[in-house]
Amino acid sequence: MKKILLILSLLLIFAFNSKAQDNASLPTQYQKMMEKILGNVPKVASSTATQVLDFAKSLIGVPYRYATSNPEKGFDCSGFVSYVFSNFGFKVPRSSSEFASAGVPVKLADAKVGDVLIFTGTNPRVRQIGHVGIIYSIENGDIKFIHSTSGKAHGVTVTEFNDYYKSRFMKAVSIVE
Structure with missing residues (x-):
């Protein structure tokens, strides 16, 4: 760099x-x-977004726990995203479906580190919001995001925006401007 x-x-x-x-x-x-x-220079929203992301990284490994937003007990996906942004004074929803109307919508191509990705639930054919995560990195067009998953990692982890998540992708929103 x-x-x-x-x-x-x-x-x-x-x-x-x-x-x-x-x-x-x-x-x-x-x-x-x-x-x-x-x-090849990573896109970053702002220094606030960097701080938000650094805080989110500190929570990697916290276990998944449905309907919870407490780092001592665990997080579900929206509980994690809500907890992270709330610690910086941002008013964000607690449920993943409410993120559809939060922040400012951005095209995926214009999304930056710190923006929120909104996905369907585990079945991509059911086009209903069911999962959220925060963009962790963008390098050479490859996106990684941090989220709390009930899947294999079963907790806060960083995941590639792969074909599975691309099929579930609904929209991106910027919380930090």
Whole structure:
């Protein structure tokens, strides 16, 4: 990451100090290089989103427990997401279905670390909200999210946004703006 920032900084310095006629634009070869570099920089909503995510990470391993939002006993999915955001003063719903009207809707392609992903329940054919998680990372277009699952991990864990979850995906919302 430091190398990327160093290269990006050097390219920007070159762009502004160039003696070429058009200082406002980089030569094509450098534009392509910058696009490649910027495409690999993780998207993050804000420093608040980073703090929210760091707090969420500290809860990895807390067991799954239906209808619970207490780290000493466990979390269900919405209890986990609600608990995390509430600790930063955000008013968020307690049930996964209510997240459909929470925050600001965002396209998945524009979603950032810290945004909330909303899914169906375990049956993707039943298009009814039943699960939520928080985007953990986005690198090279690959999304991972943190959530409390009743599945194999049976608790707070980080999961890839794989084909199974893509089939269950309903929408993304930004709580932290």
